[in-house]
Amino acid sequence: MTTRRENSTTYDYIVVGGGSAGSVLARRLSDDPEARVLVLEAGRSDYPWDLFIQMPAALTFPSGHALYDWKYESEPEPHMHGRRVAHARGKxxxxxxxxxxxxxxxxxxxxxxxxxxxxxxxxWNWAHCLPYFKRMENALAASAGDPHRGHDGPLELEKGPATNPLFQAFFDAAEQAGYPRTDDVNGFRQEGFGPFDRNVRHGRRLSASRAYVRPVWRRRKNLTVKTRALATRILFEGTRAVGVEYRRNGRTHTVRAKEVVLAGGSINTPQLLQLSGVGPADLLESLGIPVVVDLPGVGENLQDHLEVYIQHEATQPVSMQPYLRPLSMPLTGLKWLLGRTGPAATNHFEGGGFVRSNDEVRWPNLMFHFLPVAVRYDGQIADVKHGFQVHVGPMYADTIGRLRIRSTDPTEHPELVFNYLSTENDRREWVEAVRVARDILSQPALAPFNGGEIAPGAEVSTDEEILEWVGREAETALHPCGTAKMGPADDPMAVTDPLTMGVHGTTGLRIVDASVMPFVTNANIYAPVMMIAEKAADLIRGVAPLPAEDLPYYVADGPAKVGVTA
Structure with a gap:
C-alpha cells in the first residue's frame, strides 16, 4: 500500500479521535488562532439529517450497527457463563x-x-475539577444563583421532565423504602432520587460534536476535521512523537505535528499505543513490534460498570410501550420531524437515583435509571402491553481487567477481558443491588401500576439464583475506562502524567480521554470525560488553570476534606 505524505504543513496539534474528549479539544485548542489543529476521526460525520443520531428516542438503533459502532466484545467472561459481552463504542x-x-x-x-x-x-480532587464541570455546562434548570452549577457553557443541559406518572410513583416508592429525594444529582447532593440532567436540547441529541465542534468548525481556518480517517500508528523519532500515520479512502497518509494528543477512548487509545511500540515490552516483542517505550500499564487497569434490567408489567396504560410498536413508529417519527416533539423527542432516561447498598461504603455505590417502558438496549421489547423497568448495578466493582492487541493489524479488535463478577465483594454488591431494586419496586406507591415482575421473575430469589441470573443477563453500562491511568512516573503501572497529560517516557505525546481515569466514577462517565478534556486543554496550552473552588457538598457519614455532614 502506498503511503502518501501530506503537504508540508506541520500542525501544532493532531487530535486522534473526534469523540467526546476530542470534540472538547478541537474547540479549546483552536481557541488560540495561532494554533493549527487537525482532528482525525475514524468514523463518519454526525450528519444533521441522520435521524438515528439526532432523534433522542432512536438511541437503540446506532448501537450494534457497523455504521456507527466499533462493535467491540469481550473475551468469554469466566464468571458470566463464558459469555462474550458486547461493547458499543461510537464510531x-x-x-x-x-x-x-x-x-x-x-x-x-x-x-x-x-x-x-x-x-x-x-x-484532580473535587475542588480542582468542579470549575471545569461548571465551565462546560449550561444547567438550564438550575437556579442562576446555584454556585455548584455552570450557566454559560457549550453544553445546554435539560432536566428530564419525568412527568409520566410512573416516574412520580417510582420516586415516592424510593422514599417509602427509606431513600431520600434530591433536587439535583449534579449539585450539592448526589445521593437520593430525582430527575436527571440530559444532553437533549429542543428535542434533539446534543452530542459533544454538536455542542463544541459544529458551532466553530467551518468558521475557523486553523481547525481541520477529517472523518473516516483511521489512525494506524504514531510516528516517533526516538521517543518523541512527531506525527501520525492514518488510512483514509483506501490510502495510507502521514502527517506531522508538534504535539500528538490521543483522544480515542479507553479501547482505541491503548490499542494505538501498543501498535506504535508503547506498552508492555513482552507483548510488543511477541508481535514483532519495535519497543519505543516499555510501559507495562498500557492496557491494564480496565474498569467498567455492569447493569441489569429489572422489568415489570404495568397495569395502567401510562407507559411508553405502545410507541415502540411498528404501527406506531411512523406517526411518532412524523411528530418529531415536524416539531421535535412527542415520544421520539426524549431519551426516556429522565430520572433515577444513587444509594448506598450497605453501611461499609461512604458514598453511593448503586445507580438506578428508571424508564417508563420495558425494552433492552438492543431494541428487544418485553411482551406486554405496558411496562416499566429500572437499570441497576454496582458502581465500584473491584474487578480489574486488561486490553491487549492480538496482532499488528490496526483493524483487528483488541482482546478485552473485564473479569466481571470475579471478586467476593462484587458478587455481594450485586446481590444487594437486585434486592434494593426489588424492595423499591414493591413499595405501595407503585402498587396501582404494578402488574408483577417480568424479569428476572419469581424463580430468581436466592443469592445463588440472583448471581446466576446476573451472569446470564447483565450487560455493560458502556463505561470502560482506566487503561492508561494517570499517575507519577515512579508508579510502574501509570501511563499518563497528571500534571501535563504527557505519556511517561515520551515527549510530544499526550492522552486525554477515559483511559486516564485512575478509578471509575459512580455514574455515567460522559460528563467526567468532558471535564477531563476541559481541564487537559488548559494544561496542554499552558494557560493558568481555573481557580479551585472549595464548595460544600453532601456527605452521609463523617467529615470529608471539603463538605458537610448529614
Whole structure:
C-alpha cells in the first residue's frame, strides 16, 4: 500500500479521535488562532439529517450497527457463563456521545477526592475539577444563583421532565423504602432520587460534536476535521512523537505535528499505543513490534460498570410501550420531524437515583435509571402491553481487567477481558443491588401500576439464583475506562502524567480521554470525560488553570476534606 505524505504543513496539534474528549479539544485548542489543529476521526460525520443520531428516542438503533459502532466484545467472561459481552463504542464524529443514552452525571464529589488522594493527583480532587464541570455546562434548570452549577457553557443541559406518572410513583416508592429525594444529582447532593440532567436540547441529541465542534468548525481556518480517517500508528523519532500515520479512502497518509494528543477512548487509545511500540515490552516483542517505550500499564487497569434490567408489567396504560410498536413508529417519527416533539423527542432516561447498598461504603455505590417502558438496549421489547423497568448495578466493582492487541493489524479488535463478577465483594454488591431494586419496586406507591415482575421473575430469589441470573443477563453500562491511568512516573503501572497529560517516557505525546481515569466514577462517565478534556486543554496550552473552588457538598457519614455532614 502506498503511503502518501501530506503537504508540508506541520500542525501544532493532531487530535486522534473526534469523540467526546476530542470534540472538547478541537474547540479549546483552536481557541488560540495561532494554533493549527487537525482532528482525525475514524468514523463518519454526525450528519444533521441522520435521524438515528439526532432523534433522542432512536438511541437503540446506532448501537450494534457497523455504521456507527466499533462493535467491540469481550473475551468469554469466566464468571458470566463464558459469555462474550458486547461493547458499543461510537464510531462517528462525537464518538459515544452520538450514540449513548444522553445522561449527564458528574459522579460524586468523593470520587474526585479519591482521585486526589493518589500520589501526584492532588490537582484532580473535587475542588480542582468542579470549575471545569461548571465551565462546560449550561444547567438550564438550575437556579442562576446555584454556585455548584455552570450557566454559560457549550453544553445546554435539560432536566428530564419525568412527568409520566410512573416516574412520580417510582420516586415516592424510593422514599417509602427509606431513600431520600434530591433536587439535583449534579449539585450539592448526589445521593437520593430525582430527575436527571440530559444532553437533549429542543428535542434533539446534543452530542459533544454538536455542542463544541459544529458551532466553530467551518468558521475557523486553523481547525481541520477529517472523518473516516483511521489512525494506524504514531510516528516517533526516538521517543518523541512527531506525527501520525492514518488510512483514509483506501490510502495510507502521514502527517506531522508538534504535539500528538490521543483522544480515542479507553479501547482505541491503548490499542494505538501498543501498535506504535508503547506498552508492555513482552507483548510488543511477541508481535514483532519495535519497543519505543516499555510501559507495562498500557492496557491494564480496565474498569467498567455492569447493569441489569429489572422489568415489570404495568397495569395502567401510562407507559411508553405502545410507541415502540411498528404501527406506531411512523406517526411518532412524523411528530418529531415536524416539531421535535412527542415520544421520539426524549431519551426516556429522565430520572433515577444513587444509594448506598450497605453501611461499609461512604458514598453511593448503586445507580438506578428508571424508564417508563420495558425494552433492552438492543431494541428487544418485553411482551406486554405496558411496562416499566429500572437499570441497576454496582458502581465500584473491584474487578480489574486488561486490553491487549492480538496482532499488528490496526483493524483487528483488541482482546478485552473485564473479569466481571470475579471478586467476593462484587458478587455481594450485586446481590444487594437486585434486592434494593426489588424492595423499591414493591413499595405501595407503585402498587396501582404494578402488574408483577417480568424479569428476572419469581424463580430468581436466592443469592445463588440472583448471581446466576446476573451472569446470564447483565450487560455493560458502556463505561470502560482506566487503561492508561494517570499517575507519577515512579508508579510502574501509570501511563499518563497528571500534571501535563504527557505519556511517561515520551515527549510530544499526550492522552486525554477515559483511559486516564485512575478509578471509575459512580455514574455515567460522559460528563467526567468532558471535564477531563476541559481541564487537559488548559494544561496542554499552558494557560493558568481555573481557580479551585472549595464548595460544600453532601456527605452521609463523617467529615470529608471539603463538605458537610448529614
Amino acid at each position: 462517528v464524529l462525537g464518538g459515544s456521545s452520538s450514540i449513548n443514552g444522553m445522561i449527564f452525571q458528574r459522579g460524586n464529589p468523593l470520587d474526585y477526592e479519591r482521585w486526589g488522594e493518589q500520589p501526584g493527583l492532588e490537582t
